[in-house]
Amino acid sequence: MPFGGxxxxxxxxxxxxxxxxxxxxxxxxxxxxxxxxxxxxxxxxTTVAVHGDEIYCKSCYGKKYGPKGYGFGGGxxxxxxxxxxxxxxxxxxxxxxxxxxxxxxxxxxxKAAGSDVCPRCGKTVYAAxxxxxxxxxxxxxxxxxxxxxxxxxxxxxxxxxxxxxCKGCYAKNFGPKGFxxxxxxxxxxxxx
Numbered sequence: 001m002p003f004g005g006x007x008x009x010x011x012x013x014x015x016x017x018x019x020x021x022x023x024x025x026x027x028x029x030x031x032x033x034x035x036x037x038x039x040x041x042x043x044x045x046t047t048v049a050v051h052g053d054e055i056y057c058k059s060c061y062g063k064k065y066g067p068k069g070y071g072f073g074g075g076x077x078x079x080x081x082x083x084x085x086x087x088x089x090x091x092x093x094x095x096x097x098x099x100x101x102x103x104x105x106x107x108x109x110x111k112a113a114g115s116d117v118c119p120r121c122g123k124t125v126y127a128a129x130x131x132x133x134x135x136x137x138x139x140x141x142x143x144x145x146x147x148x149x150x151x152x153x154x155x156x157x158x159x160x161x162x163x164x165x166c167k168g169c170y171a172k173n174f175g176p177k178g179f180x181x182x183x184x185x186x187x188x189x190x191x192x
Contacts, residue, residue: 009033010053025050036060118142119162134159145169 006015010024011033022034024045034043038060041047049061056064116125116137125137133143133154143152147169158170165173 010055011035024048024055027053029055038064120144133157134162134164136162138164147173 006017006021007028008014009016010027010029012030014030016028016030020030020032022029022031024034034048034055035041036043036057037054038056041057043055043057047057049056049058051061051065116130117123118125118139119136120138120142123139125139129139131138131140131143131154133152134157143164144150145152145157145166146163147165150166150169152164152166156167157164158167158174159165160170160174
């Protein structure tokens with residue numbers, strides 16, 4: 001601690017005494033100096049974003065240092081025309097668009113042509129609806145027992161010859177038979 005009673009404020013460089021101290025990233029600040037460097041909002045431990053020696057609210061930090069482009073910085077589904085010049089950001093000059101000669105150069109477009117096919121319905125399985133089980137990709141709605149139609153999870157299925165079953169139906173149809181294997185005295189019988 002320097003002579004004079006306390007650390008120096010990260011904003012005004014004056015002494016910060018214990019009663020008015022806020023610490024962030026190993027530096028001390030006066031409570032009244034702990035403000036966003038752009039919009040001057042009061043900050044706290046949940047709203048501060050640090051960049052070097054500068055502190056920002058999360059909104060101003062995102063506008064100044066976050067990703068740029070459609071859907072970023074203005075909330076979901078919004079497009080802001082703010083170039084950020086007020087935040088000291090120099091607008092980038094966009095290079096002119098030059099289309100490629102390669103048809104379907106996108107990884108996603110190439111994947112769609114050779115994508116997974118659901119073994120139950122024979123239709124394409126896209127990533128948002130994919131469930132993997134029994135070595136195949138299934139639609140969530142098709143991921144059911146082949147016998148009883150019960151919905152399955154990766155931990156509750158058994159597979160045989162490319163088809164999936166609940167453990168109960170699998171045991172009943174393909175499990176061992178005879179005394180001591182669920183078919184003898186004292187066992188519950190499940191008939192259809």
